[in-house]
Amino acid sequence: MKTESIHPGTTIGHVHLKVANLERSLDFYQGVLGFELTQRFGSDAAFVSAGGYHHQIGLNCWESKSGPAPSFGTTGLYHFAILYPTRAALADAVKRLQDAKIPLDGAADHGVSEAIYLRDPDQNGLELYWDRPKEDWPRDKDGGLAMYTAPLDLRSLMSVLQDG
Known part of the structure; x- marks a missing residue:
C-alpha cells in the first residue's frame, strides 16, 4: 500500500x-x-x-x-535517543557518565552520527548521540544514504574537551 x-x-x-x-x-x-x-x-x-x-x-x-525491570527478550522499548547539539556536548555527557561510574553498553560511529549506548537505573536503553553535518553524511554511488556501524574512537571524542 x-x-x-x-x-x-x-x-x-x-x-x-x-x-x-x-x-x-x-x-x-x-x-x-x-x-x-x-x-x-x-x-x-x-x-x-x-x-x-x-x-x-x-x-x-x-x-x-518498586517494580522489576522488563525481562530480557520481551517486547517493549529498545532504547530512546537523546540528540546533543555538538560533539563537545556529547563528550561532556560521556564525562558525566564516567564520573558517575555508569557503564556503557557500547559506542558506535554510524557515519551520520556518533553514539553512546547505556541503560538508565530502570534498565531502559538510552542512546546519546550527535549528528554530523548533513553534508558530511556518507553516500553511496547513487547518492543514497550509506550509514554503517563501526567502533567509536572514544579517545578522539573525549579529546574535544581538552581542545576546547
Whole structure:
C-alpha cells in the first residue's frame, strides 16, 4: 500500500518512562545527565528538560513503583535517543557518565552520527548521540544514504574537551 510521506517537519516530541523509583531516576536524569526539573507531581511523577522546554522526558511510577525491570527478550522499548547539539556536548555527557561510574553498553560511529549506548537505573536503553553535518553524511554511488556501524574512537571524542 502506497501512502503519502509524513510532513518533513514532523519530529518526535518526548518520551514518558515507567520507573520503579522516582528519586533514583531523578538522580540519574538530573544529577548525572544534567536535565532540569520542570514539574513534579509529588512522589509519583516528574518532568525534565533541556533548555527550558516543557519536557523531553516524563518519569512516573503510577503503575511501576518498586517494580522489576522488563525481562530480557520481551517486547517493549529498545532504547530512546537523546540528540546533543555538538560533539563537545556529547563528550561532556560521556564525562558525566564516567564520573558517575555508569557503564556503557557500547559506542558506535554510524557515519551520520556518533553514539553512546547505556541503560538508565530502570534498565531502559538510552542512546546519546550527535549528528554530523548533513553534508558530511556518507553516500553511496547513487547518492543514497550509506550509514554503517563501526567502533567509536572514544579517545578522539573525549579529546574535544581538552581542545576546547
